[in-house]
Amino acid sequence: MRIIIFSWEYPPRVVGKLSEYVKALSTQLVASNVEVNVVTYDDFFTGSAQEPTGVKTVRVSNPVRTHIGVLTWVLTLNQEVERAAANIYYQAKKQIDLVDVYDWHFIPAAVTLKNGLGIPFVYSVESLEDHRSPNTNTSYNMAIKGVEWLGFYEAEKISVKSEWMRDEVIRIYKVPKEKIVVISTNPTSWITEILKLYNSTSGGLKGK
Amino acid sequence: MKDDLTVMMLSWEFPPRIIGGISPHVYFLSKSLAKQGVKVYVITCDFPDAPSHEIIDGVEVYRIDSYKNPAPDFATWVYLMNLNMQKETAALTRKIANKIDVFHAHDWLVANAGIGLKHVFRKPLLVTMHSTEMGRRDGLHTSTEKMIHETEAWLTYEAWRVICCSEYMITHVKWAFGLPSDKLVMVPNGVNTDCYNDIDADLKDFRSKFALPEEKIVLFVGRLVYEKGIHVLINAVPKILEKVNAKFIIVGSGYMKEQLLNIVRSMGLEHKVLFEGFLDEQTLLKLQKCADVSVVPSLFEPFGIVALEAMAAKSPVVASDTGGLSEIIEHDVTGVKVYPNNPDSLAWGITKVLLDENYRKRIRENAYKRVQEKYDWEKIAQQTKHIYEGVLGEYSKSFWA
Numbered sequence: 001m002r003i004i005i006f007s008w009e010y011p012p013r014v015v016g017k018l019s020e021y022v023k024a025l026s027t028q029l030v031a032s033n034v035e036v037n038v039v040t041y042d043d044f045f046t047g048s049a050q051e052p053t054g055v056k057t058v059r060v061s062n063p064v065r066t067h068i069g070v071l072t073w074v075l076t077l078n079q080e081v082e083r084a085a086a087n088i089y090y091q092a093k094k095q096i097d098l099v100d101v102y103d104w105h106f107i108p109a110a111v112t113l114k115n116g117l118g119i120p121f122v123y124s125v126e127s128l129e130d131h132r133s134p135n136t137n138t139s140y141n142m143a144i145k146g147v148e149w150l151g152f153y154e155a156e157k158i159s160v161k162s163e164w165m166r167d168e169v170i171r172i173y174k175v176p177k178e179k180i181v182v183i184s185t186n187p188t189s190w191i192t193e194i195l196k197l198y199n200s201t202s203g204g205l206k207g208k
Numbered sequence: 209m210k211d212d213l214t215v216m217m218l219s220w221e222f223p224p225r226i227i228g229g230i231s232p233h234v235y236f237l238s239k240s241l242a243k244q245g246v247k248v249y250v251i252t253c254d255f256p257d258a259p260s261h262e263i264i265d266g267v268e269v270y271r272i273d274s275y276k277n278p279a280p281d282f283a284t285w286v287y288l289m290n291l292n293m294q295k296e297t298a299a300l301t302r303k304i305a306n307k308i309d310v311f312h313a314h315d316w317l318v319a320n321a322g323i324g325l326k327h328v329f330r331k332p333l334l335v336t337m338h339s340t341e342m343g344r345r346d347g348l349h350t351s352t353e354k355m356i357h358e359t360e361a362w363l364t365y366e367a368w369r370v371i372c373c374s375e376y377m378i379t380h381v382k383w384a385f386g387l388p389s390d391k392l393v394m395v396p397n398g399v400n401t402d403c404y405n406d407i408d409a410d411l412k413d414f415r416s417k418f419a420l421p422e423e424k425i426v427l428f429v430g431r432l433v434y435e436k437g438i439h440v441l442i443n444a445v446p447k448i449l450e451k452v453n454a455k456f457i458i459v460g461s462g463y464m465k466e467q468l469l470n471i472v473r474s475m476g477l478e479h480k481v482l483f484e485g486f487l488d489e490q491t492l493l494k495l496q497k498c499a500d501v502s503v504v505p506s507l508f509e510p511f512g513i514v515a516l517e518a519m520a521a522k523s524p525v526v527a528s529d530t531g532g533l534s535e536i537i538e539h540d541v542t543g544v545k546v547y548p549n550n551p552d553s554l555a556w557g558i559t560k561v562l563l564d565e566n567y568r569k570r571i572r573e574n575a576y577k578r579v580q581e582k583y584d585w586e587k588i589a590q591q592t593k594h595i596y597e598g599v600l601g602e603y604s605k606s607f608w609a
Binding site: 038049063065066067068069070072075076077079083086087090109111112113115116117118138139140141142146147150204 | 277278279280281283284285288290291294295296298299301302320323324325327328330352356358359362365404551606
C-alpha cells in the first residue's frame with residue numbers, strides 16, 4: 001500500500017499535538033509495510049527529504065510571501081501541496097491508494113486530487129473551527145467552516161479519535177454516521193484499525 | 209502537429225458577466241479559436257440566469273459556483289473562488305479523459321486554479337497578463353497589493369509563456385516580475401468590426417438628438433477617473449471652441465463627475481458639453497459612428513481598446529502618446545498623437561482633425577485598414593494558436609510528455 005499524508009505540521013515543525021501524532025503514525029505505518037509520503041509545510045528548520053524512519057517527507061513552502069491572514073496563506077500553499085503530491089503520483093506510476101489529510105488546511109488539495117486524479121481521501125479530524133473559535137460566525141470563520149464542510153462532503157471516510165468528536169461532526173456538519181470511523185489511540189488496536197480504515201478507503205473511487 | 213488541439217480557458221468573467229475588458233477578450237478569442245478548429249472550454253464564474261453549461265459559438269462554457277458566501281475581502285474571495293474553479297475544472301478534465309493540451313489563464317484572478325491544474329495534469333500553462341497590480345495601484349502600498357503582486361509573479365513563473373497585449377505591457381511585465389525575454393510574447397487585443405458594419409448607414413436623425421447639424425461631435429468614452437485624463441479634455445474645450453463649433457459628448461461615469469460638471473458650469477459651457485453617463489451598447493456604437501473625432505486623453509493606458517473601437521467605427525482618433533496608445537496610433541497616419549496631460553496639445557490635435565476634412569478622411573481610412581490588418585480577431589486567434597503549437601512542441605520533448 002502506498003499513501004500520502006497531508007499535515008501542516010510535522011517535526012521539527014510543532015504547532016500543536018498533531019505534529020508528533022503524524023510522526024508516530026507514519027513511523028508505525030512504515031513498520032507495517034506501508035509506503036508513507038508526508039507532504040508538509042517547510043518552515044526552514046530542515047532540508048532532508050528522507051527521514052531515518054523510512055518515512056518520505058516533502059516539505060513545501062509558500063510561493064506567496066506576503067499575506068493578509070491564515071486563509072490566504074493556506075489557499076496559496078495548497079497548490080504547492082498539489083505539486084508535491086502530483087510528483088509523488090507520477091513517480092509512483094499513478095499508483096497511490098489514498099490521501100490521508102489532517103485538519104482543514106490541505107483539504108483543497110485533497111479535493112482537487114480526488115476530482116482530477118481519482119485518488120480517494122480520508123479526512124482525519126484533529127479539531128474543528130467551531131471549537132477553535134466558538135460562537136464566531138464572521139465571514140472568515142465561515143470560510144474555514146466551508147472548507148471543513150467540503151472535506152466532509154468529498155471524503156471517502158472520516159476518521160476521528162473519540163465518539164464525542166464523531167457526534168460533534170454529525171451535529172455541526174450533518175455527516176452520515178456510517179461515513180465516520182472512531183479510532184482511539186489505544187496502542188494495541190490503533191494501527192490495525194487505521195490499516196482497516198485505509199483498506200476500506202483504497203480503491204473507493206474505482207468504478208465511480 | 210495534431211489537429212484536435214484542445215484548450216481550457218480560465219477566466220473570472222465571461223459574457224453575460226462583464227466586469228472589465230477580460231470578458232469580451234476571452235469571448236472573442238475563444239470564439240475565433242473555435243473557428244480555427246481549436247476545441248475551447250471556458251471555465252468562468254457563475255452569473256444570475258446564465259446556465260452552468262452551454263455552447264456559445266462553438267465554445268463550451270462552464271460556469272462554476274463562484275463562492276457566494278460573504279468573504280472577508282476581495283482578495284480572499286478570489287482565492288476561495290479559485291478553490292471551486294480548480295475543483296470543478298479538475299473534475300471536468302477527468303471526465304473528458306484528460307483530453308486537453310493546454311491551460312490558458314487570464315490574470316491573477318485565476319492564478320491558483322491554473323497553477324494547481326498544471327501540476328495535477330502535467331499540462332502546459334499559459335497566461336495572458338492584461339494588467340498588473342503595480343500598474344493599477346501605481347506601486348505596492350498595502351499587504352493586499354503586495355500579496356496580489358506576488359501571486360502575479362508566481363503565475364508568470366509557473367507559466368510556459370506569458371502573453372501581453374502591447375509592447376508597453378511586455379516591457380512592464382518583464383521588469384515587474386524579472387522574466388526572461390523569451391518567455392514573453394506580444395499578441396494585440398482585437399476589436400470587433402462587424403458590430404459597426406451592422407449599423408444603419410443613415411444616422412442623421414440619431415445625430416440630431418445630440419448635436420446641431422453645424423456642430424462637430426467630439427466623443428469621449430471612458431470612466432471619469434483621473435488616469436483617463438478626462439479633465440485634460442474639459443480644460444481644452446474653450447480652446448477648441450475658439451476655432452471650431454463643436455459638441456462634446458462624454459460617455460461613462462466615475463468619481464470625478466461632479467467636479468467636472470462644476471468646471472463646465474463655471475465656464476458657462478453646459479450647452480456644449482453633455483454628460484451622458486452609461487449608454488446602452490447600440491446607442492454607444494451609433495455615437496462612435498457619428499463622432500467627427502474620438503478623443504482618448506489617458507494619462508495611463510496598458511492597451512487602449514477604446515481607441516481601436518473608434519478606429520473600427522471609422523471615427524478619427526486623437527490620443528495621448530502614452531502606454532499602449534502609442535503603439536496603436538501612428539501619428540499623422542492612423543490618428544493624431546498629442547502630449548499627455550497637456551490641454552494645449554490636445555486642443556491642437558482635435559482642432560487639426562476637425563478643420564481639415566481631407567485629413568480626417570485619410571486617417572479614418574488608414575486606421576480602418578490598420579484595424580483589419582493587425583487587430584482582427586481571426587488573425588489574433590491564429591497567432592495564439594501558433595503559440596499553443598510552439599509550446600506543445602517544446603512540451604513534447606519534456607519529461608512531462
